[in-house]
Amino acid sequence: MNREAIQTDKAPKAIGPYAQAIKANGFIYTAGQIPIDPKTGNFVEGGISEQTRQVMENLKAVLAAAGSSLEQVVKATV
Secondary structure, three states, X not given: OOEEXXXXXXXXXXXXXXXXXXXXXXXXEEOOOOOEEOOXXXXXXXOHHHHHHHXXXXXXXXXXXXXXXXXXXXXXXX
């Protein structure tokens, strides 16, 4: 199996022995995201709307680093 770890500075670094995503056999498997601003390393201020927006921006950055986008997502679990 061909596997590639995906890493970008435009999303928070993975905590622990994880990768932000793994690209394998034409699929991209992303790790869970939390509402951390990668520029500051802090949780975003505000409520659930601001936090959800940051999580989605982080996912977009990881997918872009893997050569994909949110438009290509087949399944998401929230």
